[in-house]
Amino acid sequence: xxxxxxxxxxxxxxxxxxxxxxxxxxxxxxxxxxxxxxxxxxxxxxxxxxxxxxxxxxxxxxxxxxxxxxxxxxxxxxxxxxxxxxxxxxxxxxxxxxxxxxxxxxxxxxxxxxxxxxxxxxxxxxxxxxxxxxxxxxxxxxxxxxxxxxxxxxxxxxxxxxxxxxxxxxxxxxxxxxxxxxxxxxxxxxxxxxxxxxxxxxxxxxxxxxxxxxxxxxxxxxxxxxxxxxxxxxxxxxxxxxxxxxxxxxxxxxxxxxxxxxxxxxxxxxxxxxxxxxxxxxxxxxxxxxxxxxxxxxxxxxxxxxxxxxxxxxxxxxxxxxxxxxxxxxxxxxxxxxxxxxxxxxxxxxxxxxxxxxxxxxxxxx
Amino acid sequence: xxxxxxxxxxxxxxxxxxxxxxxxxxxxxxxxxxxxxxxxxxxxxxxxxxxxxxxxxxxxxxxxxxxxxxxxxxxxxxxxxxxxxxxxxxxxxxxxxxxxxxxxxxxxxxxxxxxxxxxxxxxxxxxxxxxxxxxxxxxxxxxxxxxxxxxxxxxxxxxxxxxxxxxxxxxxxxxxxxxxxxxxxxxxxxxxxxxxxxxxxxxxxxxxxxxxxxxxxxxxxxxxxxxxxxxxxxxxxxxxxxxxxxxxxxxxxxxxxxxxxxxxxxxxxxxxxxxxxxxxxxxxxxxxxxxxxxxxxxxxxxxxxxxxxxxxxxxxxxxxxxxxxxxxxxxxxxxxxxxxxxxxxxxxxxxxxxxxxxxxxxxxxx
Ligand SMILES: CC(C)[C@H](C(=O)O)[C@@H](O)C(=O)O
Ligand SMILES: CC(C)[C@H](C(=O)O)[C@@H](O)C(=O)O
Numbered sequence: 001x002x003x004x005x006x007x008x009x010x011x012x013x014x015x016x017x018x019x020x021x022x023x024x025x026x027x028x029x030x031x032x033x034x035x036x037x038x039x040x041x042x043x044x045x046x047x048x049x050x051x052x053x054x055x056x057x058x059x060x061x062x063x064x065x066x067x068x069x070x071x072x073x074x075x076x077x078x079x080x081x082x083x084x085x086x087x088x089x090x091x092x093x094x095x096x097x098x099x100x101x102x103x104x105x106x107x108x109x110x111x112x113x114x115x116x117x118x119x120x121x122x123x124x125x126x127x128x129x130x131x132x133x134x135x136x137x138x139x140x141x142x143x144x145x146x147x148x149x150x151x152x153x154x155x156x157x158x159x160x161x162x163x164x165x166x167x168x169x170x171x172x173x174x175x176x177x178x179x180x181x182x183x184x185x186x187x188x189x190x191x192x193x194x195x196x197x198x199x200x201x202x203x204x205x206x207x208x209x210x211x212x213x214x215x216x217x218x219x220x221x222x223x224x225x226x227x228x229x230x231x232x233x234x235x236x237x238x239x240x241x242x243x244x245x246x247x248x249x250x251x252x253x254x255x256x257x258x259x260x261x262x263x264x265x266x267x268x269x270x271x272x273x274x275x276x277x278x279x280x281x282x283x284x285x286x287x288x289x290x291x292x293x294x295x296x297x298x299x300x301x302x303x304x305x306x307x308x309x310x311x312x313x314x315x316x317x318x319x320x321x322x323x324x325x326x327x328x329x330x331x332x333x334x335x336x337x338x339x340x341x342x343x344x345x346x347x348x349x350x351x352x353x354x355x356x357x358x359x360x361x362x363x364x365x366x
Numbered sequence: 367x368x369x370x371x372x373x374x375x376x377x378x379x380x381x382x383x384x385x386x387x388x389x390x391x392x393x394x395x396x397x398x399x400x401x402x403x404x405x406x407x408x409x410x411x412x413x414x415x416x417x418x419x420x421x422x423x424x425x426x427x428x429x430x431x432x433x434x435x436x437x438x439x440x441x442x443x444x445x446x447x448x449x450x451x452x453x454x455x456x457x458x459x460x461x462x463x464x465x466x467x468x469x470x471x472x473x474x475x476x477x478x479x480x481x482x483x484x485x486x487x488x489x490x491x492x493x494x495x496x497x498x499x500x501x502x503x504x505x506x507x508x509x510x511x512x513x514x515x516x517x518x519x520x521x522x523x524x525x526x527x528x529x530x531x532x533x534x535x536x537x538x539x540x541x542x543x544x545x546x547x548x549x550x551x552x553x554x555x556x557x558x559x560x561x562x563x564x565x566x567x568x569x570x571x572x573x574x575x576x577x578x579x580x581x582x583x584x585x586x587x588x589x590x591x592x593x594x595x596x597x598x599x600x601x602x603x604x605x606x607x608x609x610x611x612x613x614x615x616x617x618x619x620x621x622x623x624x625x626x627x628x629x630x631x632x633x634x635x636x637x638x639x640x641x642x643x644x645x646x647x648x649x650x651x652x653x654x655x656x657x658x659x660x661x662x663x664x665x666x667x668x669x670x671x672x673x674x675x676x677x678x679x680x681x682x683x684x685x686x687x688x689x690x691x692x693x694x695x696x697x698x699x700x701x702x703x704x705x706x707x708x709x710x711x712x713x714x715x716x717x718x719x720x721x722x723x724x725x726x727x728x729x730x731x732x
Contacts, residue, residue, distance in 0.1 A: 075560065089560045119598055124485045140506075140528060141561050148563050155532040158567030162506060162528065166521040192612070194441065194455045195507050197514050201524030226654075228616045229623040232485055232598070246558070250594045250616055257595040288592075 005036040006066035011045030012289025013299035014072025020301035020356025021308045027363050044074025044088035055091040060098050068315040071284035076291050096136045099280040101269040103175040104134040108255035113333040117342045118260030132241045133176040134248025138168045141245045162198045169205040176242035177214040184239030186218040190227045256286045263300030263341040266307035281315045283307040297351040300339035328362035368403040372432035377411030378655025379665035380438025386667035386722025387674045393729050410440025410454035421457040426464050434681035437650035462502045465646040467635040469541040470500040474621035479699040483708045484626030498607045499542040500614025504534045507611045528564045535571040542608035543580040550605030552584040556593045622652045629666030629707040632673035647681045649673040663717040666705035694728035
């Protein structure tokens with residue numbers, strides 16, 4: 001059966017970078033005879049503008065029914081005042097939670113051609129290839145009680161709750177250990193067990209699971225503050241990092257920025273295989289909606305294009321096609337084209353569309 | 367009256383770097399006729415070894431009675447199994463809470479002589495001078511409920527609670543705004559208001575306080591994940607950063623590591639001025655207890671020495687003496703001496719004691 005793909009461009013630069021993926025999809029059909037049953041819908045600021053909500057129930061249903069979701073980005077600050085329940089970010093948070101997308105895989109990889117784009121010295125980051133596995137349906141993002149209460153004296157109290165259970169920790173740690181076996185075979189588990197009991201449990205559960213099922217993988221533990229430092233001091237010490245929702249949010253963004261090419265990095269968020277053998281999955285670039293450059297045709301579409309290639313590989317097993325896209329992206333970089341975010345002296349600065357077209361031109365040559 | 371100083375070296379490299387401060391204290395008395403009423407006690411692993419607890423009640427009393435506390439470091443992992451209530455870190459957490467030390471001031475400064483010690487490119491970090499103001503008696507570090515509970519099915523749940531009240535946010539934001547006025551006049555307030563209600567309240571309270579009492583200071587807001595990225599992308603965009611306990615823990619360590627000279631950075635943690643005009647204050651290096659190099663005479667004592675100079679300045683108003691120490695440290699660096707952590711080609715690598723002696727020799731010349 002034709003694979004069902006739900007495309008959710010979102011707000012900010014989401015739509016314009018997603019537009020470049022459409023070219024790659026068209027090429028797949030034209031050149032390789034592979035086509036998808038694609039539907040598209042609004043989320044985030046784009047949905048707020050039309051429907052008054054960040055995501056409609058029917059979009060969540062469509063995401064459930066799809067074989068994979070390709071997501072753009074949400075977070076346009078112009079909607080900051082619509083209220084906490086209706087902010088654009090609710091779109092991605094709800095999709096993660098409703099589809100049970102608990103494991104966010106975020107590669108931080110330095111592309112050889114872009115080693116100079118990093119603010120770190122080339123000898124510190126050349127060849128860097130970290131995979132961060134971030135838990136995404138638990139922790140302080142979703143724990144109850146939460147909210148703002150007004151005290152009798154008029155003062156307010158803001159409350160959030162970090163909760164992790166044995167089962168939640170185990171399933172995401174499994175993903176990390178399984179991935180490590182296909183890579184450098186090392187996992188670093190990150191928490192703040194010297195201050196938080198939820199971190200203490202995290203460490204305990206990962207340690208037990210390791211002893212039980214993954215003794216062949218090298219496991220280390222690191223405090224989150226130390227991890228933030230070590231990522232700057234010597235990022236290549238890491239292979240796979242596994243951590244909770246909040247620490248993962250900061251550490252994966254930090255790790256991505258080390259590469260100097262945030263606009264290049266895709267991510268996958270995976271759920272649990274269901275009774276029919278289907279595994280819910282959502283693919284999105286690591287970068288946000290970048291409202292400052294939205295609509296200007298300046299954004300780098302490569303992270304969104306690589307998110308599509310990650311989708312082909314992880315959800316559809318189309319490794320050959322995924323590789324074609326990755327090679328095309330490599331070749332575009334080698335040819336000297338650069339969007340503003342990865343520009344360096346001697347290269348040719350181009351906009352979103354020229355970059356997308358260049359990828360298709362390289363695909364044509366393969 | 368002679369100023370009362372409580373010295374708490376702690377565990378790991380704490381005692382050996384504190385030993386070098388003793389030389390500077392002796393010099394102050396010898397060369398400047400300034401002396402202190404100094405008492406010393408055990409905390410952290412050192413206290414656990416002798417007393418079975420990370421900090422004794424009488425040490426907390428002594429800290430309350432002192433005019434200032436000079437703290438080393440705690441966190442020797444060899445005590446990891448003594449139980450969550452008795453881990454070495456409890457020493458610093460209790461001191462912060464019992465003395466109401468709510469504002470941790472953490473400068474991240476690049477020393478001109480050490481610009482090459484950073485893993486970041488010199489043109490990205492040269493001249494960097496950020497002040498991070500971290501809240502230290504609230505947030506998820508202390509919020510209730512907390513703990514690990516066992517569920518009926520044998521699974522466990524780890525829980526921590528992030529709580530911030532209007533008053534807690536306001537008082538730390540005031541410290542940040544006041545500091546900004548003496549520096550670059552810019553404050554960036556950092557939270558995760560797109561996910562956490564406690565962050566939403568944080569942003570609201572800082573915004574209101576700014577409008578009310580500090581309209582002359584430039585205020586911006588940033589999400590914590592973005593801040594982690596921006597610190598790597600372009601750290602010099604920041605002047606003062608104010609944030610909660612947990613984000614401050616990660617972001618301040620990250621910012622310190624950008625400088626490449628963690629072993630050089632002191633910090634101050636301040637409380638509220640009491641009825642007698644005394645302001646509780648604790649000074650400690652930003653680096654931890656570094657158990658891997660403890661006892662080897664390799665640690666850099668300069669952060670501990672600079673913590674003492676920060677103490678002279680902030681608690682005792684001895685600006686001239688503080689400056690002498692800072693100049694001496696500068697001159698030692700200019701003379702080419704380096705401990706291992708800041709070593710670079712062409713410099714002379716020395717140990718803890720030689721570095722401490724060199725500071726005193728430079729003081730003698732001033
Ligand atoms: C948009 C926001 C809610 C989200 C998060 O905090 O998880 C984003 O920062 C991310 O990392 O995917
Ligand atoms: C020792 C530890 C409890 C402490 C903290 O997390 O606050 C340390 O990392 C710090 O930053 O001072």
